[in-house]
Amino acid sequence: MKILSLLLCLFISNIVFSQDLHITVDSIKKEITLIKNYAEGYNPTYYDTSGQKVGVPPIPKLPAKVAQLLTKYSAEDSSMIDEYVLLIMIKLYREQYKCCKQGYLFSDITLSPLVNATMKIMNPCTKEDLEEFCWVDTYSVYKWVKERKEYLKYPPIKHEMTAINRLHVTNTKK
Secondary structure (H helix, E strand, O other), X not given: OHHHHHHHHHHHHHHHHHHHHHHHHHHHHHHHHHHHHHHHHOOOOOEOOXXXXXXXXXXXXXXXXXXXXXXXXXXXXXXXXXXXXXXXXXXXXXXXXHHHOOOOEOOOHHHOHHHHHHHHHHOOOOOOOOHHHOOOEHHHHHHHHHOOHHHXXXXXXXXXXXXXXXXXXXXXXX
């Protein structure tokens, strides 16, 4: 009888563990999908976070939940969000290049989960760098992705890279 009740306890605990694992996997999928949907729907604008029109598309003000999730997954060194973070930055570079024929450095980088996530992915800093001298700009993101063909397997990144390459060719012919 003790063996039967022990087996029953093990079986029930295994079901509970399995359900908890399923809930965790589902919540991660939902969080990643939220980031993906934001990245794929993102269109750079010419307005800063206060709503003022500016000459160059600035780093986007992320919805609070997206910013929180970027911070969470960046802290975990998760590669699950890499292509979505890079897609946002490449879209931003495309619009900056279209407007002004160059990419731009980021201001207030310590305040942006998007820039912090980008820095984690690209890892442009060496141990010798002082934090204040370590930076990334949108053109650097474009070049970095161009050198890593695996990101071109994600159709939205491939589409943006093709559009940027066309802009580059068009501007060199002028």
